[in-house]
Structures are given as C-alpha cells and as structure tokens.
Amino acid sequence: MNHTAINLKEKFSKFSECWSPRVIAEMNDYQFKVVKIQGEFVWHRHEDTDEVFMVIEGEMCIEFRDGKVKLEAGELFVIPAGVEHKPFAENECRAMLIEPRGVANTGDAGGERTAEDNVWV
C-alpha cells in the first residue's frame, strides 16, 4: 500500500489553468478535485448530486438565484442537488471539490467551459 500523504499545496503548484478541476484522490465512487477559480463561471446545476466546495487559499463567492455565500480559506459549503449556482472569484482562489466520479464542472449547462473529465494531477 502507498503511504504518501496528498499535499494540496503541492498539487496546486502543478497546474495553472482556472476552471479546470484535477482529481487528487478517490474515496469509494467519489472524487476529490483541486481547482483554481478566477472570474465568473456559468450558471449550472447538478441534477443528481450534492457538491462540496472547500476553500483552501483565497476567497470566492457562490451565487444562487436567491442569494449568495462567500467562502474563505477553511470554509466549506454543500450545494444541494438541483440547485442552480455560479461560482465567482475576484482574485485567484484555490478550492477543493468533492463529488461523485463523472460529474461535469458545467453540470446541465454544458458548453465550451466544460472541462475534460477525470484528469488527475
């Protein structure tokens, strides 16, 4: 068995693209991903699953149709299945996502900002 810790800072140092989640670990059929966020994403929802954002460095907002939540380092938020949301960060923010394997970053919206699935770092 591999006994190496997964270090988030080291994982973030290995890529620069924003809005392009990279898988760092799997737990059963769930994946842990790191993502760099800057600027505004697209409105979308994940019909079949909740999704967790945890901020590791910096700060971000998640807008909803009925409000928004601001997340700083050391904070997390669960976006319920089916709820439309739009992530945003003024300055680069480093976050971890936790969600089932195979969830697309753009959810039901699709389009040109859909990142390649299952890219590990």
Add this chain to the structure above:
Amino acid sequence: MNHTAINLKEKFSKFSECWSPRVIAEMNDYQFKVVKIQGEFVWHRHEDTDEVFMVIEGEMCIEFRDGKVKLEAGELFVIPAGVEHKPFAENECRAMLIEPRGVANTGDAGGERTAEDNVWV
C-alpha cells in the same frame, strides 16, 4: 436555502473532547466530521468503505500493519476499505473526516472508545 458557510475553526471551538467526531455537513449519504485527536487510538478497519482524513491544524500519524503515513495541515489521505489502521497524534491535532453516514469511529473493533454516532456541532 441557507447561505451560511461552514467554518472549520469555528466548529472546532465548540467542543473539546478528543476522539469524538462531530458532524458538520452532509453530501448525499456522506458526512463531513471534525475530530480532535491526541494520543493513540485503537486498531480497527472499516470493512465496507474507504475513509478520508484531512488535517486542518497540527499533525498526526496513521499507522498501518505495513507502514505509516504522517499528515500535516493541508494534507489528506484515503484509507482503503478493509485496511487496518490506528490514528495517533503526539499533540492535539484537528482533522476532518469524510465517510458515509453511519460509520463508527472504531469500525470492526467496537469497544469503549466507540463514539456516539451522528452528533452534530
């Protein structure tokens, strides 16, 4: 919908007991828990599920029958289903656990160190 971020530092400030995981969030049928760790736990395994430890403050070790991993703040590790392990921390360590709802802290070992399930903070 509630738009409040879940702040880990604030959650840790609300209890002092070690080895007593507190639930802070649910994602589908998984739970996010915070736990304070100091000293040595019992050898145990979770037969049916992987389990994630992420260190938030301090450092800890997870011993396995064939080695060990040391985790510092900003590091995580996935303990595969069925693998015997024993967490340890010399000084108080604050960690987050992610695992399915209903997983006991002592796994197959049971005994007096089994914490009450599903206690939220």
